[in-house]
Amino acid sequence: MYGKTAGLKINRFRIFMLSLIHSLLLYALYLPLVLLYKQYNSSFRDLPGPPSTSWLRGNFPEMQESENTIFYKKWANEYGPTIQFKVFFNITQWSLGRLTGPGLFYVQGDKHKFQRKIISPAFSPGQLRGFSETFFEKAEELRDIWASQIEVDGNVAQVDALSWLSKMTLDVIGRTGFHYDFHALSPEGDANELNKALSIGFHAATRFSIWLMIQSVLPVTRWIPSSGSAQLRKAKKTMDRIGQELLQESKAQLMTSGRKVDTWRSKDLLSLLVRSNMNTDISYRQRMSDEDVLAQVPTFVFAGHDTISSGTAWSLYALSLHDTVQDRLRKELQCVPTEHPTMEDLNSLPYLDAVVKETLRFHSPAPETARVAVKDDILPLNTPVTDKNGIVHREIRIKKGQHVLLAISGVNLAKELWGEDAMDFKPERWLSKLPEAVNSIPGVWGNMMTFLGGPHGCIGYRYAVLEMKVLLFTLVRAFKIKLAVPKENIINRTSIVQRPYIKGEIEAGGQLPLLISHALRE
Structure with missing residues (x-):
């Protein structure tokens, strides 16, 4: 009797596994058909654009292996400002979401509006004045490290x-974001435990693979282990544990103050969110869950770490190539009578402002971003486009679920907007009247698209600009x-953020080797 029961269970298990395998195979066959149908029925189908270089990945290999100028130097010149290209899978949002959780970068719709409303006060000018001390x-700690290196190496x-x-x-983001010292x-x-977890988790989440592409569009396959998934889970576990500790510390600090908001002195971003959540004047429906609050920790790190370091690195790169710009900037900075100017003092320095703006225009940390249509809509075109059939379009119909890539650098470097010197690094352009066409750019800052615009514009752009300055x-x-x-040995590559690399040393990661020496006071 026992043998029959065991055999029956084994047969049921086999039937279940065969059914599961058949279902996966059917879905695997169904998905390409759906994608092909969507491509055939796409409103983008007849737009001009480059031919696919891979039947599965479309133009992705070409995009991945070339410098980021492919959009706004090569394709825009050949096919115009509105083009179609083929990337059948959009994995970035889902992949990063595995690491960050439901943070501001990941959530959409009403939840995004809700989180943004609560987080926005943390990036007010008043808050930034407090952050400037950090x-x-x-x-200055970095300056002193470089100065000591000069003493060791010579001049x-x-x-x-x-x-x-x-x-x-x-x-900086550790201290100002959640009162945590990375000691980086x-x-x-x-x-540092959190530093290692963030680094391992980020690389695991953004490491491209065919299987990752499949998992991004086949949720049923996500329970199957993939390369890097064990590392990602371990990193996420560490991040969640430390995040919980930071969250509880913030709550305990507020409880110790007797819930009196005015007497709570902690000013880091996490503490501000907790303070808002625990304010008894706010209803529970207007508060973020602990999960949502914790998701902001890695979100703050990615938003306030790589983008600012890359943007500042590109600024130093540009200054290293333009001695007259560097000398003029240094002269302005050395005329400031204090080593700790206020935020208002920094913003009143015209050439520093011009250099920062020109860097973020010319070397946008994020050269492009993607969006997914949440409903059918019509996208008006500033410049009409002629499709493959010779038909001129002044608008494009977009269907729900379609992906649109916004070439940020394409706008920032367009000669039609900025003039014939658009591809030149020229801070002086910001000291005179900008071309009239630039005023039509709908960015949140500086007449450019670097920080995007609208409800998904960068919430921390003031933070980024001040830290760069x-x-x-x-x-x-x-x-x-x-x-x-x-100069020709420095190239750029993008993995969410655009970084400088050394030609022939891509595997070593981003690098910017500079020679530094003490600057004499004029």
């Missing part, structure tokens, strides 16, 4: 600016900067 503290030292800036901005600028920084004020005031390798 900005200067860490910028000139070589530093990897991108690596050091990444450490500095990580320290210190020798023990590499051993503090870094440039501190470093350019102290050092003369030159590129340590030939």
